[in-house]
Amino acid sequence: MFPVEMRGTKHPVHLWELETQIEPAALQQIRNIASLEWVYGVRVMPDVHVGKGAVVGSVIAMRQAVAPAAVGLDIGCGVSAVKTSLIDAELYNLHALRLAIESTIPVGPNSHDRPVDLKRLGLDQGWARFWSGFRDLHSGVQRLESRARAQLGTLGGGNHFIEVCVDEAGHVWLTLHSGSRNIGKELADHHTEIARTLPCNQGIADRDLAVFLAGTPQMDAYRHDLWWAQEYAARSRAVMMGLLKEQFARHFGRARVTFGKEINVHHNYVAEELIDGETMLVTRKGAIRAGKGELALIPGSMGAGSFVVRGRGNDASFQSAAHGAGRRMSRHAAIRAYTVKDLIAQTAGVECRKDQGIVDEIPAAYKDLRSVMEAQKDLVDAVQHLRTVLCVKG
Template sequence: DDFWGRFEGVAEAVKFNHGRAVKQMGTLGRGNHFVELCTDMSGSVWLMLHSGSRNIGKELAEHHMAIAHNLPHNQGLVDRDLAVFVADTPQMAAYRNDLYWAQEYAQYNRAIMMGLLKGVVRKEFKKAKVAFEPEISCHHNYVSEERYDGLDLLVTRKGAIRAGSGEYGIIPGSMGAGSYIVKGLGNEKAFNSASHGAGRRMSRSEAKRRFSVRDLADQTRGVECRKDSGVLDEAPGAYKPIEKVIDQQRDLVEVVAKLKQVVCVKG
């Protein structure tokens, strides 16, 4: 279709991975990506998942970062990661083309997984005649073209989601803590944004050094999930308390529902 047809227009350096990108569409990935079955305070059941643009998005990002690092105007920076593309240049145009394609890939990826998950629930609970409410879908770690104070801007939400007035969002905690469904308050001083999640208290390597399998089991008690050494870096103790994170952004969002996971699947 048109989406895969536009893959021909992305950076030549990643085109060899077309087959892998196709195969990974509709898959979870590792790290903090998850699929969860949750309940809220009213007893309603929620299906929630978190994933992105998989390996192809990572490769496109690394390709363009390497180009930016070598541009003349980015030489001598205190931090190489501050390298930028200049507006209205071929490099910026190529970056935006690939960026938007990868963001669309991420959206399709999540939609396919949610469709599969709904199908499983319908199949396993036929007698319950399961009905689903409209989905809440929000990007994270992405770029959006928006207008503030009369200026057209590229807003980069790293570790953030959009929280425009009345817009629904999802702010997950960790695999042992709750998550929140929120509605944006449209705070333009924060560029209509809110946090993407609880955020880490420590690095993945530090979490692996600090926590044991027993710690992980204790911290995820009551949740059906992996409790092995392969996910120690995702131990709830490695993340900030989600309640405090939510409380500190009351001027950005209002809480619609608090969720508690029953099942958490990590990639």
């Protein structure tokens, strides 16, 4: 059934969702993207929905150009997952565990009060080199280094989460979803403003899709800051996972708990990749790389579980897949449509917050994850379905 070719676009667009199921505003954004002269092709994932400039759930291959909006404001946003040695029958007092996690890993706008002991977590390598790169970032963020240091290893809000899950065989997993926090957004905003002023972007369909061109100082500066923010996001997830494992082991007994190999993947990022024999800049915004044999995590909505997947390396999608369930309604619409009572009903059996502050993250505000997985069965194979038993939100 999929992919479906979108008609009437300047450059090829392949959809893993029916046009009739995509909101009109998102369809227009897709057409705007495909009208850019530097675009080689656009691939649209089944979790597609409106974003800023470019839709969430898009994979865009460009020749010698990149649009910051095709990466997203949360540069390097992604997910991590690790399998533990425990089984579901050994879980107990998840409420106390959730409170312990929330006391250790700041959520929402909060930051760490003191530096995390990275040596204790076994994560003390490469930090001097990494932080020395801060002074070379855009001048507009130089005042934010202390904040960036304090927010590293913190969850943030919105659709970011920490979860304890159980797979189909009863094995317990830890998963989390977060990005580059305020520093990533600030860098994205500064560079987008620069791109809008460039002569190459005058007259494009949407000024939010302004691009940088290869061989220009503006492109070099953006890519430098982009790589740094992507590394920040990956390191931040690693720190959070270290803190999460520490709390998990403390709660259940260190001698009883061991951890497998971690999955840590971006779903808002840029990479140089070979597309049809040509090296291009590929942006994935709300999409993961699904190269043949590569493992990744595709989460659903709050408390709705996730899938551990293995990529099939499908070239038709630029070796990509959906990053999650994708929103089906805006946050404001969700708050108008649902109540705390609805949230309690839809998260039954999950240890989590159940208050007005997270009604916008109610499962019904998102697409059905199993439907998304069905639409992309040519892109990934499901390895494990993870059922959520504990969820931490910002």
